[in-house]
Amino acid sequence: MSESVRITPSPLLTTAGAVPNPDDSPDAGVAWHYGDPLREQRTAERAVAIVDRSNRFVLSIGGDERLSWLHTISSQHVTNLPDGTSAENLSLDLNGRVEHHFVLTDQVGVTWIDTEATTGPELLTFLQKMVFWAKAEPKPEPETAVLSLLGPDVRRPRFLEALGIAELPGTYEAVALPGGGFLRSMPWPGEHAWDLVVPRERLGDWWRTLTEAGAEPAGTWAFEALRVTALRPRLGLDTDDRTIPHEVGWIGGVAEHGAVHLDKGCYRGQETVARVHNLGKPPRHLVLLHLDGSADTRPVPGDAVTAGGRTVGRVGTVVDHHELGPIALALLKRSVPADTALEAGNTAAAIDADSVPDHDDFQPGRAAVDRLRGR
Template sequence: MHSAVAVHHDHVTDSRLTVMSAESVRPVRSAILAASAEAVPTPDDDRSPGVAWHYGDPLGEQRTASRGVAVVDRSDRSVIELAGPERLSWLHTISSQHVTDLADRRSAENLSLDLNGRIEDHFVLTDIDDVTWIDTEQFRGRALADFLTKMVFWAQVTPATRDDMAVLTLIGPDARSGPVADLLEIPADADVYAAGDLPERHHDDEPLGFWRVMPPIGEGRTTPVVDVVVPRDDLQAWWSAITAAGARPAGMWTYEALRVAAGRARLGIDTDERTIPHEADWIGDPTQQGAVHLNKGCYRGQETVSRVANIGRAPRRLVLLHLDGSADDRPTTGDAVTAGDRSVGRVGTVVDHFELGPIALALVKRTVPVDAELTAGGAAARIDDDLFVPDDTVPAGRAAQDRLRGRA
């Protein structure tokens, strides 16, 4: 089942499939969306329900995010709190990232896999003052919280959903310097996954929130990103303060366009029920801006990760597609990518970029060459060669096998 949603602005059309499974999405209208007369909301069945898709000028918003600073309301994301002295060592045993020794005020990306190594959840975690904060896609928030709760057993950790916390995202060079960075008290030398406390706004026992630096997005992965996690009751006040400091309001269209241009996958849109971490380009420790550490102890699904890393290759790979903008039949998420009459993959996010035009992420068979003539939905497509890394290395385990068999 899939649907197409078209959004028009100055002859710009974006078609995306937003429902990937039978899991329900609880639409919650953001206070920021409700307060803005210019905001155009995401469709009701979008993966980011209840927030702004754009504020009347989606391409201009992208341009500002690339060259100045824009702020995006991502308060649809689900937030979970982990408290207790064993929270990190416990999380380390049930997820793909190495987090046992995660330092205070540091973040990481992480995955929860099924027994076959297929991706169930992708989430960001930040440890501050003996509490680990997790945020994930809204449609997986309840399922992830339930899984974490069921896995506690005798560990000294208490998972709790935190509907009272919300996420804003700053995008652009001026997110790291100038008035906005000064407002949030972000040091100029803060590196990716660094985190810090927000300046105090009131004197009570509620959490004040925090900022964290995330991996850059945009062309060449050079556009800075800073998430700001705040109490939901303070969401409108922080939005007003950030925009007053010079950040331009931007919708999810901006975030998605720059994310796609960077070749960064999103759970449930660029992944399907068969996706393994290697296919989504999520391999790596925090220093590599990945979500899967290849040298850590056992966790569910590790066998598949280890086997692909050491003796095999992933059956598919994530690529960036440039689409024919003149085509009448634009692809939607879940559509087939074909080479001739042969299906070679599936379309993920489809979006219009202010410089690149219509682009999409897609999972295609590993053997598809970078210069292949492809069709995505009804549009001609070509693979972006800047983000395409040839898969011609021999895994270490396979090389060892070849040597033992006299094939080296």
């Protein structure tokens, strides 16, 4: 990663009790927890927690044609995205496999994108190579950082006052913050989730203002636990180099909280998306696994999931949840029944039946073929 796009370790790691993520973690450089990760999860669900996610890679796109250009090279419908609106988006390869997942917000003539620290530089390079003659200017924004506020109590007047806004934005909407940056509402990792995308030099100011208003520090452990129970995938942990959007629940426009709009013009990988939507079903799907809490070891992302010694999938994010105990996301073959006894790595595992997607949706292409064949 070049120095011009490097995301520096967070200054908030000096916060009392902060335990940093391991160096090999995709969240290295920010706090993993503050001494009691299970309590931090409860706080994020029931009160207000603030999470340092300043390891996210941030870039901006200026230029009058930024949205129409981005529309042509990505999976989401963003040509007419209103000012102050956000969306999730993907970059796919020619075979429809996911290369990048990112969140974008169009705010006062600039499109802001944040994505994984590990793959952000590659996304930036791809965007810069695809500009050609369009009036669009992608550039890194290492001096911009992300914080997340989680919990229902963010709606209380004292937090609106601390944020300096009159009301909270609706899902995928954004409002400007005093001193620069914006507050964005997200549909995950929990029901009550907001991101602050702000100047990095003001991270400490915002942290202090919001904790003084009553937000409690929580690490990425808490954020990830909520994300896993919400069945929200994370690129590189819950996906591999064969993952297509249908397998991990990324299908849908902004209104469906998805990242792939099914009614838009051509883009790289569209043929696979359309074929699976109209004629087929995904070969795998994302499910929640309950892991044996008495086991001496835990699986890690990328470990095989096996049934009777036969590989049927791969392990994704593994985390301890304050109510469910050890859990994981996993990409499994669609044909695996929900009551199958599994092993995730060397740990016994069971599928959460409620997490299994329904693949019986109406398929217009398949219906047309059946009509032609007289079925």
